[in-house]
Amino acid sequence: MTSGQSDGELVLRVRVGDLDALGELYERYKGAVYRTALAITRDESVAEDVLQETFLRTCTYAHSIDENLPLGPWLYRVAVNLSYSWSSRVKRWLNVLQETFDQWVVPTCRSPEALTEEREWQQALMCAIDALPDRHRTVVILYYLEELTLKEIAYVMDLPEGTVKSRLYYAREMLRAHLDEQERRLIPEVVYDFT
Amino acid sequence: MILHSRSDNQSRRDLTDGRPWHGELDAMVRSALLERVGRATPSPTTWERIRTRVERRTVRERTFGMFWIMGRYILQRVWQAGLLSLSTYTESWRCPQTVWVEWRFDPYFGRIMAGEYGFFFLRLAF
Numbered sequence: 001m002t003s004g005q006s007d008g009e010l011v012l013r014v015r016v017g018d019l020d021a022l023g024e025l026y027e028r029y030k031g032a033v034y035r036t037a038l039a040i041t042r043d044e045s046v047a048e049d050v051l052q053e054t055f056l057r058t059c060t061y062a063h064s065i066d067e068n069l070p071l072g073p074w075l076y077r078v079a080v081n082l083s084y085s086w087s088s089r090v091k092r093w094l095n096v097l098q099e100t101f102d103q104w105v106v107p108t109c110r111s112p113e114a115l116t117e118e119r120e121w122q123q124a125l126m127c128a129i130d131a132l133p134d135r136h137r138t139v140v141i142l143y144y145l146e147e148l149t150l151k152e153i154a155y156v157m158d159l160p161e162g163t164v165k166s167r168l169y170y171a172r173e174m175l176r177a178h179l180d181e182q183e184r185r186l187i188p189e190v191v192y193d194f195t
Numbered sequence: 196m197i198l199h200s201r202s203d204n205q206s207r208r209d210l211t212d213g214r215p216w217h218g219e220l221d222a223m224v225r226s227a228l229l230e231r232v233g234r235a236t237p238s239p240t241t242w243e244r245i246r247t248r249v250e251r252r253t254v255r256e257r258t259f260g261m262f263w264i265m266g267r268y269i270l271q272r273v274w275q276a277g278l279l280s281l282s283t284y285t286e287s288w289r290c291p292q293t294v295w296v297e298w299r300f301d302p303y304f305g306r307i308m309a310g311e312y313g314f315f316f317l318r319l320a321f
Contacts, residue, residue, distance in 0.1 A: 011220060019249060019250070020247060022245075022249065025247070026245065030236075030242075031237075034235060035232045036238040039232045047235075047237070048237055048241055050243055051237050073242045093219050121223065122223070122226065122227045125224065129224070129228070136234055143224045144224045145228040172224075175224065179223075
């Protein structure tokens with residue numbers, strides 16, 4: 001049951017150890033935090049861990065959260081940082097395995113015969129999004145999936161707004177190039193022989 | 196499905212136009228992301244795990260807090276009784292996770308940092 005209190009009021013209650021208030025914030029934001037972590041890490045169990053850690057940190061650092069601001073961007077910031085930490089750890093230690101994994105995954109992306117056209121494009125696009133560098137992919141996820149503004153993304157990623165804009169622009173260009181290539185592959189060029 | 200190519204200026208404009216998604220690529224990106232994780236929900240047990248961890252931590256902090264109050268009382272008494280040649284005793288900062296106690300006895304400046312996981316002692320010479 002929700003109390004209808006604002007985020008700020010709930011944060012004030014969390015500060016004095018009110019677990020029900022933390023539970024209410026969890027209910028409000030669990031979907032968004034989990035989705036973001038899952039989109040970045042692509043691993044359900046890691047996304048669960050990120051979600052758990054994000055709310056533990058909310059409890060720990062409740063005294064330093066500005067209760068006059070919406071809590072969402074603060075939570076995204078923690079979740080993105082935790083997801084990044086996990087990604088960089090995994091990349092450091094499992095780089096070779098990751099490459100092997102990619103080699104297995106790529107062929108499935110390129111054999112879409114059994115899929116409908118829409119799903120085929122969707123899958124091609126997801127492959128393209130996955131192939132983006134982390135810093136670009138996170139911007140894409142926050143902008144398109146979570147519908148954050150450029151300003152909010154700048155806060156979440158601790159970057160100037162111009163940098164966010166530029167990353168989004170280059171991410172779109174990379175996705176467009178990937179899809180153009182996919183299109184060329186699916187619609188083979190017709191060669192007329194006028195002899 | 197054909198992606199209409201646009202000039203760079205057009206693409207840059209799209210970024211500031213905001214929502215809803217007018218470009219074909221924008222709509223496709225959003226739809227692909229939603230398809231993958233839009234309906235994803237965390238396990239129903241996650242909240243219980245968070246709750247348990249917070250409760251455990253609260254018990255640990257209360258225990259720590261009790262020892263801290265006792266320790267501070269003893270240290271103050273010892274200082275007041277002049278058993279230690281401390282010239283200054285300052286409880287400088289406190290929050291649920293960390294406590295600092297600072298005191299000064301020439302020529303040293305001492306600091307005890309007590310955290311969630313134990314006590315640390317720093318002695319800095321000036």
